[in-house]
Amino acid sequence: MNNLNTYLIISAFLFSLGLLGVLQRRNLIGMLISIELMLNAANLNFMAFNRFLSPEPFVGQIIALFIMGLAAAEAAIGLSIILALFRKLHSINIERAQKLKG
Amino acid sequence: MEVFSRDPVLLATILGTSLPFLSMATILIFTRHYPMLSSRISVSAIGFSLVSAIFLLVKLACAPGPIRYETGWLSSGLLHVPFGYFLDPLSLLMLTIVAAVAFLVQVYSLGYMAGDPGYSRYYAFQSLFAWAMMNMVIASSMLQLFIFWELVGLASYLLIGFYYEKQSASQAGKKAFVMTRVGDVGFFLGLIILTIGYGNLGISDLNTAASTHVLSQNLITLSALLIFCGVVGKSAQFPLLTWLPDAMEGPTPVSALLHSATMVAAGVYVFSRIFPFFSASPDAMAVALAIGTVTMLLASTMAMVTFDLKQVWAYSTISQLGLMVMALAAGGYFAGVYHLTTHAGFKALLFLCSGIFIHQYHTNDMRVIGKQGGRKLLIPMTCIIVGALALSGVFPLSGFFSKEAVLGALAENSNPIWLLAGLFGAFLTAYYSFRLIFFILCPQGGIEEKHPVDEMDAHVKQEHAEEHHGYLFWAMAIPVMILSALTLVLGFVEHPLENFMAGGIPTHHMQGVQHAAEQAHGGGHSWLLIAGVSAGLLGIALAWFEFGRKKAARVGFLGRFPTIWKLFERRWFMDDFFRKTLDRFVYAGLTRIFTMNDRRIIDGGIDGICFFTEAGGRLFSFLQSGMLQYNLLIMVLAAGVAILFFLV
Numbered sequence: 182m183n184n185l186n187t188y189l190i191i192s193a194f195l196f197s198l199g200l201l202g203v204l205q206r207r208n209l210i211g212m213l214i215s216i217e218l219m220l221n222a223a224n225l226n227f228m229a230f231n232r233f234l235s236p237e238p239f240v241g242q243i244i245a246l247f248i249m250g251l252a253a254a255e256a257a258i259g260l261s262i263i264l265a266l267f268r269k270l271h272s273i274n275i276e277r278a279q280k281l282k283g
Numbered sequence: 284m285e286v287f288s289r290d291p292v293l294l295a296t297i298l299g300t301s302l303p304f305l306s307m308a309t310i311l312i313f314t315r316h317y318p319m320l321s322s323r324i325s326v327s328a329i330g331f332s333l334v335s336a337i338f339l340l341v342k343l344a345c346a347p348g349p350i351r352y353e354t355g356w357l358s359s360g361l362l363h364v365p366f367g368y369f370l371d372p373l374s375l376l377m378l379t380i381v382a383a384v385a386f387l388v389q390v391y392s393l394g395y396m397a398g399d400p401g402y403s404r405y406y407a408f409q410s411l412f413a414w415a416m417m418n419m420v421i422a423s424s425m426l427q428l429f430i431f432w433e434l435v436g437l438a439s440y441l442l443i444g445f446y447y448e449k450q451s452a453s454q455a456g457k458k459a460f461v462m463t464r465v466g467d468v469g470f471f472l473g474l475i476i477l478t479i480g481y482g483n484l485g486i487s488d489l490n491t492a493a494s495t496h497v498l499s500q501n502l503i504t505l506s507a508l509l510i511f512c513g514v515v516g517k518s519a520q521f522p523l524l525t526w527l528p529d530a531m532e533g534p535t536p537v538s539a540l541l542h543s544a545t546m547v548a549a550g551v552y553v554f555s556r557i558f559p560f561f562s563a564s565p566d567a568m569a570v571a572l573a574i575g576t577v578t579m580l581l582a583s584t585m586a587m588v589t590f591d592l593k594q595v596w597a598y599s600t601i602s603q604l605g606l607m608v609m610a611l612a613a614g615g616y617f618a619g620v621y622h623l624t625t626h627a628g629f630k631a632l633l634f635l636c637s638g639i640f641i642h643q644y645h646t647n648d649m650r651v652i653g654k655q656g657g658r659k660l661l662i663p664m665t666c667i668i669v670g671a672l673a674l675s676g677v678f679p680l681s682g683f684f685s686k687e688a689v690l691g692a693l694a695e696n697s698n699p700i701w702l703l704a705g706l707f708g709a710f711l712t713a714y715y716s717f718r719l720i721f722f723i724l725c726p727q728g729g730i731e732e733k734h735p736v737d738e739m740d741a742h743v744k745q746e747h748a749e750e751h752h753g754y755l756f757w758a759m760a761i762p763v764m765i766l767s768a769l770t771l772v773l774g775f776v777e778h779p780l781e782n783f784m785a786g787g788i789p790t791h792h793m794q795g796v797q798h799a800a801e802q803a804h805g806g807g808h809s810w811l812l813i814a815g816v817s818a819g820l821l822g823i824a825l826a827w828f829e830f831g832r833k834k835a836a837r838v839g840f841l842g843r844f845p846t847i848w849k850l851f852e853r854r855w856f857m858d859d860f861f862r863k864t865l866d867r868f869v870y871a872g873l874t875r876i877f878t879m880n881d882r883r884i885i886d887g888g889i890d891g892i893c894f895f896t897e898a899g900g901r902l903f904s905f906l907q908s909g910m911l912q913y914n915l916l917i918m919v920l921a922a923g924v925a926i927l928f929f930l931v
Binding site: 207280 | 907908909910911912915916919
């Protein structure tokens, strides 16, 4: 149980879940949450590799911290985009944003 | 800096000829909204130019030969075009004339243009005009001369169309620009042929080469004729002469400048500038002689029937230019240049006097001016009579001396017809100028006294009276008086001037010039003096008989022939001819083809390209579904395929 593959499988599962959410949910907030899932999958990978392959320098852990900061920034920007879109369309349904349809 | 302190001549040349440009730039950029300041800048710049021109004239009066400051501008293989200053007697004389007339005209404009909304713009253009002309005069190569020649054309276009809100003024400016451009094409072709055939456009080199038979006769004749086309356009010779009378649409001081020292004088100046070159081709000289004669006679006849004050002087300018071209073409180098000099003085005088009348009575019609008491304006009336006497060639005014010199040069020619034409022209000139004088001096039925009808009128009168004795009036009167004084004395400097000018021609040419000069004056032609003066006096007498006497009918002998009157009045139908030619050949033929080319081929081609681009865009636009997540899906799939391809 406590080996690398378990963590990798969990992380792959999380990533696919996130991808599915991004591709399939029509709600923008939902898409944003799914992106967070994908980021967490990557985080999990980093931690696992750090733990099992090269525990001495804490590079993996540091990168995980960075990714968390990045996720926070990304959430702020994403939310503000959603807010702007909401002001314009009075909805956060992605299907309403179809201005560039050819 | 050290160079300048060692060489004051160079310093004066550079400063004198570029200050007007600086003043133009300053006015246009900084002081457009301060009219008084603009005029002060412009007048002081041209005043400094005048001072430096006189300094150069005095300093170099006894110089052994022409002074050249040159640097190679374009040099490649056999081609050599210098760029710089060329100071010889001719250019120094012309520089002084230009600076003097431009200075007086600008001072005069202080009064004439006062209160005009475009005051600053006017002074900027005046400075541009003076700058272009002065640099043209001292150019050392034909190409440099041509550049400034075009700038002179530009400046005159701007000034003729100065009242651009007036339809006729902007049309006149356009006409002047386009008609002179027709000649300039010839000029430029001539320069190109010279470049190909000889490869050196330096003025002194050109003159030397032509007179020492380095160049082939055909090359000289061809390029001389083409360059003469430019002279025809600029100096309003036949057949490109109708732009000049229309150029009267500009302010009167502009006409004075245009007609005496700058624009039209440029053509004659170029002719005399490369006189040795021209005289190496007898054929070109013969053509020039014929064109000058035709121009002189045609323009004189037109001047006999118009009632517009300025138009009379405009036609007379054309005819006097014709006379100069005749003199030069007959080999009278000094006679032509001398007449150019004196003409610049008295023609500026005539225009500036007319300007005072026009400013005062707000009309160009000489009959109306006479009726309203034009003769009461003593200063302009006296001065305009001085100018008209000079124009008619009456002793002892400057016109007498120069006209005699011209007639002397014409008498040299073996064919007496040119001399007869010249005498006839002198007669017509005197007739039409004194027709104008008598119309103003002795109006039919005396002067109509204007009574102040109501207070408004009285107020206007009072304003006028104030204007008369104030600063504005003297700003106009003093230049006029200076010019009449010049007209009085300029005749007596003929011999010093002649000796001065003789220094400018290369030595192998000097003998011929001196020979001609000796012949022209006194030597065997004393009858010519009598003939010339009596032609003038006869014209004045006829004018007095028809317009000046108490009981005169004031119609003139031409009034009895309505057909001829109409012919003269419509300028021999030259404008109609140009109009018809334009309509029939250019607009109906060429323009239609060009329009078709433009609409069908150029526009059609661009439209076609647009159509295909758009259709192609439509074809593939289904790819843009407008759904964010479809795009995302495709991206993910593509990334997945790429990963599979690289990993497996």
